[in-house]
Amino acid sequence: MTIQRSSAEENQSGKASKSSKRIPLAHNSKSGRWLWFWVGMSGIAMVSATAGALLAVSLTSTPLQQAQLSPQDEAVFDSDRISGGVLRFSELTRPVNLLVMGMSVLPPDIQNPPEETKNLKYLPQVNSFDGLSDVMLLLKFDPETKKIIMLSIPRDTRTEIEGYGVKKINAANVDGGPALTARTVSNLLGGAGIDRYIRINVLGVAKLIDALGGVTVYVPKDMKYQDDSQHLYINLKAGKQHLNGNQALQLLRFRHDELGDIGRIQRQQMVIRALMDQTLNPATVTQLPKVLDVVKDHIDTNLTVEELVALMGFGVRTNRSNMQMLMLPGRFSEKGEFDASYWLPNKNGIARLMAQHFGLESEQEQQGTATDPHSLRVAIQDSTGGDRSNLRPLIRALEKSGYRNIYIAKAWGEPLEVTHIVAQQGDGESAELIRDTLGFGEVRVESTGNLGSDISIQVGQDWLQQKSILEKSLTP
Known part of the structure; x- marks a missing residue:
């Protein structure tokens, strides 16, 4: 070829x-x-x-x-x-x-x-x-x-x-x-x-x-x-x-x-x-x-x-x-x-x-389109060392915005000050949308997240600061 x-x-x-x-x-x-x-x-x-x-x-x-x-x-x-x-x-x-x-x-x-x-x-x-x-x-x-x-x-x-x-x-x-x-x-x-x-x-x-x-x-x-x-x-x-x-x-x-x-x-x-x-x-x-x-x-x-x-x-x-x-x-x-x-x-x-x-035309995909939130696989990897219950408001906020395939994966070993929202499969636009939904975190297009995910949220200390704000927004 x-x-x-x-x-x-x-x-x-x-x-x-x-x-x-x-x-x-x-x-x-x-x-x-x-x-x-x-x-x-x-x-x-x-x-x-x-x-x-x-x-x-x-x-x-x-x-x-x-x-x-x-x-x-x-x-x-x-x-x-x-x-x-x-x-x-x-x-x-x-x-x-x-x-x-x-x-x-x-x-x-x-x-x-x-x-x-x-x-x-x-x-x-x-x-x-x-x-x-x-x-x-x-x-x-x-x-x-x-x-x-x-x-x-x-x-x-x-x-x-x-x-x-x-x-x-x-x-x-x-x-x-x-x-x-x-x-x-x-x-x-x-x-x-x-x-x-x-x-x-x-x-x-x-x-x-x-x-x-x-x-x-x-x-x-x-x-x-x-x-x-x-x-x-x-x-x-x-x-x-x-x-x-x-x-x-x-x-x-x-x-x-x-x-x-x-x-x-x-x-x-x-x-x-x-x-x-x-x-x-x-x-x-x-x-x-x-x-x-x-x-x-x-x-x-x-x-x-x-x-x-x-x-x-x-x-x-x-x-x-x-x-x-x-x-x-x-x-x-x-x-x-x-x-x-x-x-x-x-x-x-x-x-x-x-x-x-890489700019190669594809019949299957069009460039620059984010994946439908309903089908996006979102893994949550905690780096704060806290109890899993601390992550429930985060999951609820994602579900409220239409994300359905969410799961808690193996914890991220490195303690993070700022949450990493990792575009594991290269879908940076979907990662940006999740960051906009949550209102915090840093988008990274790399493959260091959970292998089975489209987006991995590696939760950092900034989540503990945002948690109460997010909980209030979810209260009826």
């Missing part, structure tokens, strides 16, 4: 990408728009200076692209320019889809493993890009909507890999590298165009987080796991804490609970959002040449330095409420359904998600 550009990039002449408007510096967000305006303004000067340093790094060290792609493989990716033509604070000129792959590579994954990996009593991680892509994300940077959309694709997704049959999607990189992976992802997502790719191996992730100064995140529960065969040791205690690169990697790799790889994806989204909040600012951007120099040996990408600067600049100027994290719709395979465990993609759900967030 030929990869097509998304509809947002096309017009009759086929050159809409080159005439798209550049992203403005200010945003229309009600909260913090002036803060982000000045962050963007100061970011111009800082990232402009950073661009030259990035160029110096790239010219004096290992190139950003380490893979050798054939002309056929290169043709998989859209070769049109995605940024301005000069190395400065270069702006995006069109929407960009970036395929990100996290590689976990062991000696058996590659044909000629390094000599130092032999005769060991365990399988060490190898600095290579030839293994399974155990993390797979499709990021859309959209200067038209001023959003960054991140779609997580579970490693166990069952799909067709051209020339190799139906397999788990993480095998596509082993079978054919980034080009085959891009074709596979495109086919899975209804023909979404893939503009560029970036691969980073597991050794680079820890170095990257260390270079960024670590990450403060809430570890949702005690995590302990030991695998001597891979020299993998995970030992984390629950609670909010500052993790170094190795500790963050333990959190990212842990998958031995009831949700398996899906739970790991949820934790990945938590860490990514925390990293964005802590490091995606002009001050940190100036340190990126040094960061790139630390991790360059562990990165392979067909992004140019110019394009990397454009994506960095766009990230600095994007309001955090416009950073949305989704997960491929689907379900776990049942025991005995297949010869292995899979994540089974939901075609209708994918079509709806791609129409709403």
Whole structure:
């Protein structure tokens, strides 16, 4: 199947990408728009200076692209320019889809493993890009909507890999590298165009987080796991804490609970959002040449330095409420359904998600329509530690507004000051309607909520303040 550009990039002449408007510096967000305006303004000067340093790094060290792609493989990716033509604070000129792959590579994954990996009593991680892509994300940077959309694709997704049959999607990189992976992802997502790719191996992730100064995140529960065969040791205690690169990697790799790889994806989204909040600012951007120099040996990408600067600049100027994290719709395979465990993609759900967030037309769904409240699955996850009876006024208020499919799910482990109204399936409009109904809370388009829900309400301390007000409104 030929990869097509998304509809947002096309017009009759086929050159809409080159005439798209550049992203403005200010945003229309009600909260913090002036803060982000000045962050963007100061970011111009800082990232402009950073661009030259990035160029110096790239010219004096290992190139950003380490893979050798054939002309056929290169043709998989859209070769049109995605940024301005000069190395400065270069702006995006069109929407960009970036395929990100996290590689976990062991000696058996590659044909000629390094000599130092032999005769060991365990399988060490190898600095290579030839293994399974155990993390797979499709990021859309959209200067038209001023959003960054991140779609997580579970490693166990069952799909067709051209020339190799139906397999788990993480095998596509082993079978054919980034080009085959891009074709596979495109086919899975209804023909979404893939503009560029970036691969980073597991050794680079820890170095990257260390270079960024670590990450403060809430570890949702005690995590302990030991695998001597891979020299993998995970030992984390629950609670909010500052993790170094190795500790963050333990959190990212842990998958031995009831949700398996899906739970790991949820934790990945938590860490990514925390990293964005802590490091995606002009001050940190100036340190990126040094960061790139630390991790360059562990990165392979067909992004140019110019394009990397454009994506960095766009990230600095994007309001955090416009950073949305989704997960491929689907379900776990049942025991005995297949010869292995899979994540089974939901075609209708994918079509709806791609129409709403990636601009692909869908016959099943129309873009920008909220789900009927009667059919919406609403999960309530308490983080306050109170009695369930405290949630009754919340449920009554939702029922009064027409929501019928409401249930109390497993409590949210992290104590929250502000309630999160999570659009688990990417339906941000329905989440906004619930917030308007309740009159409190913060909408988040991400996949950290209850897996079976459309919207998860993670109840925070602000609910305790609003409870009496809501109870009065419900009194006849």
